[in-house]
Amino acid sequence: xxxxxxxxxxxxxxxxxxxxxxxxxxxxxxxxxxxxxxxxxxxxxxxxxxxxxxxxxxxxxxxxxxxxxxxxxxxxxxxxxxxxxxxxxxxxxxxxxxxxxxxxxxxxxxxxxxxxxxxxxxxxxxxxxxxxxxxxxxxxxxxxxxxxxxxxxxxxxxxxxxxxxxxxxxxxxxxxxxxxxxxxxxxxxxxxxxxxxxxxxxxxxx
Amino acid sequence: xxxxxxxxxxxxxxxxxxxxxxxxxxxxxxxxxxxxxxxxxxxxxxxxxxxxxxxxxxxxxxxxxxxxxxxxxxxxxxxxxxxxxxxxxxxxxxxxxxxxxxxxxxxxxxxxxxxxxxxxxxxxxxxxxxxxxxxxxxxxxxxxxxxxxxxxxxxxxxxxxxxxxxxxxxxxxxxxxxxxxxxxxxxxxxxxxxxxxxxxxxxxxx
DNA sequence: GTCTATATACAGATAGAC
DNA sequence: GTCTATCTGTATATAGAC
Numbered sequence: 001x002x003x004x005x006x007x008x009x010x011x012x013x014x015x016x017x018x019x020x021x022x023x024x025x026x027x028x029x030x031x032x033x034x035x036x037x038x039x040x041x042x043x044x045x046x047x048x049x050x051x052x053x054x055x056x057x058x059x060x061x062x063x064x065x066x067x068x069x070x071x072x073x074x075x076x077x078x079x080x081x082x083x084x085x086x087x088x089x090x091x092x093x094x095x096x097x098x099x100x101x102x103x104x105x106x107x108x109x110x111x112x113x114x115x116x117x118x119x120x121x122x123x124x125x126x127x128x129x130x131x132x133x134x135x136x137x138x139x140x141x142x143x144x145x146x147x148x149x150x151x152x153x154x155x156x157x158x159x160x161x162x163x164x165x166x167x168x169x170x171x172x173x174x175x176x177x178x179x180x181x182x183x184x185x186x187x188x189x190x191x192x193x194x195x196x197x198x199x200x201x202x203x204x205x206x
Numbered sequence: 207x208x209x210x211x212x213x214x215x216x217x218x219x220x221x222x223x224x225x226x227x228x229x230x231x232x233x234x235x236x237x238x239x240x241x242x243x244x245x246x247x248x249x250x251x252x253x254x255x256x257x258x259x260x261x262x263x264x265x266x267x268x269x270x271x272x273x274x275x276x277x278x279x280x281x282x283x284x285x286x287x288x289x290x291x292x293x294x295x296x297x298x299x300x301x302x303x304x305x306x307x308x309x310x311x312x313x314x315x316x317x318x319x320x321x322x323x324x325x326x327x328x329x330x331x332x333x334x335x336x337x338x339x340x341x342x343x344x345x346x347x348x349x350x351x352x353x354x355x356x357x358x359x360x361x362x363x364x365x366x367x368x369x370x371x372x373x374x375x376x377x378x379x380x381x382x383x384x385x386x387x388x389x390x391x392x393x394x395x396x397x398x399x400x401x402x403x404x405x406x407x408x409x410x411x412x
Numbered sequence: 413g414t415c416t417a418t419a420t421a422c423a424g425a426t427a428g429a430c
Numbered sequence: 431g432t433c434t435a436t437c438t439g440t441a442t443a444t445a446g447a448c
Contacts, residue, residue, distance in 0.1 A: 007414095023318055025231045028441065039415050041444085050442065099318055107372040108314045112229055112305055122372045129369075151378065152385050155365030162364050163335075163357060166313040166328045172357065179358050183389075213432095234423065245433045247426085256424065 008046045010036040012056045019057055020095075020102040024109055024117075029053075051117060054110070058120045061103060065124065069131050078138035082184055085132075086157065086177045093170040100165035103128075104158045129154050140189030149187070156180050214252045216242040218262045225263055226301075226308040230315055230323070235259070257323060260316070264326045267309060271330065275337050284344035288390055291338075292363065292383045299376040306371035309334075310364045335360050346395030355393070362386050 014035035018027045029050055033040045047053045072081045088096070099105070107125055110117040129150050136146035136153075160176040220241035224233045235256055239246045253259045278287045294302070305311070313331055316323040335356050342352035342359075366382040 021318065023231070023315060025229070026319070029443085030441080041415055041417085042413085044443065045413065045415095048443095100314060104368060105314055105318075108306055108311055108368060109229060111371050111374075112227065112311075113232070122374075125369070125372050148381060148385065151369060151382060152362075155369050155382055156358075156362055157365065158368050159361030159363065159365030162310060162314060162368070163331070163361050165317050166331050168317075168328075175354060176357060176361055179354065235425085236423080247433055247435085248431085250425065251431065251433095254425095 007036065007038050007042070011038055011043060011046055011053065012060055015053050016057045016060060016102075019054070020099050020105065023105065024054055051115070054117045055120060058106065058117065058124060061106075062120075062124050062127070065103075065128060069128075078135040079184060082132065082135050082153065083181055086180065088173065088177075093173055096161055096164050096173060097168050097170045098165075101158060101161035104161055125154070139187070153180070153184075156183075213242065213244050213248070217244055217249060217252055217259065218266055221259050222263045222266060222308075225260070226305050226311065229311065230260055257321070260323045261326060264312065264323065264330060267312075268326075268330050268333070271309075271334060275334075284341040285390060288338065288341050288359065289387055292386065294379065294383075299379055302367055302379060303370050303374050303376045307364060307367035310367055331360070345393070359386070359390075362389075 011032060015027065015032045018032055018035060021027075029043055030040050032053065033043050043053075047056065069085075072084050075081045075084055103121065103124055106117075106121040110121055112118075129147075132150035132153050133143075133146045136149045137143060139146075141149060156176075157180065160173055160180070163176070164170060164172040217238060221233065221238045224238055224241060235249055236246050238259065239249050249259075253262065275291075278290050281287045281290055309327065309330055312323075312327040316327055318324075335353075338356035338359050339349075339352045342355045343349060345352075347355060362382075363386065366379055366386070369382070370376060370378040
């Protein structure tokens with residue numbers, strides 16, 4: 001007995017995969033419907049427009065990240081959380097080499113178009129930066145320094161994904177994540193909050 | 207007296223701007239023709255397919271990079287070359303915040319589609335990595351270490367562009383490029399080639 | 413709630429007069 | 431070389447029977 005949510009979820013999951021693989025603009029509703037095994041005309045019962053599907057997909061990515069980050073929060077050491085965030089399964093490595101980062105790709109693609117999709121995708125990346133900043137604060141950095149370190153951390157990861165995708169080589173992720181971890185390891189957290197100014201940050205990074 | 211190359215160049219330049227602004231897939235031939243002030247039907251005299259326009263656009267980007275990197279090679283110090291590569295004009299800062307990195311965006315978008323466009327875009331990024339690796343070699347790093355440092359350098363820059371674009375804030379480029387420069391400054395080049403192994407690299411980065 | 417048939421719009425690409 | 435008119439395919443979206 002297929003409930004209402006049944007097909008809806010199937011559509012979202014199919015869309016999530018296809019959009020990651022081909023990008024939002026090249027992913028047609030007909031293709032999504034086919035993969036979800038739902039007749040094309042029926043799609044519009046669940047989603048008013050294609051953009052609405054995009055929104056649902058990003059929401060689902062957000063839920064997935066919320067769950068993942070929540071699990072990472074069980075780790076006691078902030079540094080270990082930042083390390084674990086970069087632990088990818090072989091499947092994830094392969095997917096990234098083939099299709100890049102799902103979130104980064106969306107931000108890149110829909111960021112140019114504006115609209116609610118761009119805002120939603122940006123908020124998702126923003127939340128990941130915020131979570132990272134929390135970890136750096138936990139390491140003893142002042143809020144502002146922690147934020148800048150978090151931006152650098154996420155930028156490095158996104159750049160790593162882009163190069164891995166561009167050159168279709170999972171080893172790039174492997175090697176680059178080692179470099180990022182080495183950078184993290186040598187960071188000198190400043191316990192005295194009043195000292196962790198912006199000028200200190202670049203020294204800390206260096 | 208409009209020569210053959212006249213319209214062709216206008217089409218390429220219009221395509222270059224529009225593809226950067228809207229992405230390849232959303233940029234229509236009609237739009238390109240309109241911006242270049244060329245009748246739609248005439249476009250096919252100069253380019254057999256839309257993909258051919260894409261190829262010409264990437265070629266032009268490549269020429270632009272070749273020229274830019276050649277100019278940077280006039281700077282005597284490799285470290286100063288790496289610094290200068292990150293010196294952006296206010297216009298460039300604004301463009302990046304609005305539309306992201308033209309090359310990174312192309313790699314992301316067409317990388318998923320395969321074909322000659324993906325290869326060409328990847329080669330362009332590859333050449334920039336190679337140039338960067340040359341500078342790190344000039345700083346005294348062994349070839350392998352220099353290559354990894356170059357990957358990290360370009361990844362950081364690409365991540366910076368993505369975040370700047372996603373959050374539509376040129377200040378992110380400003381702040382992040384400072385962080386990258388600070389990282390460059392504290393690198394410890396190893397003069398003895400035999401010592402600059404891969405294990406050393408992470409220490410050098412740290 | 414479901415699904416077929418179709419409207420509408422516009423994309424890339426071509427034909428052929430000039 | 432140039433440009434108008436148009437072909438063809440396909441995308442999003444809707445109508446309406448069941």
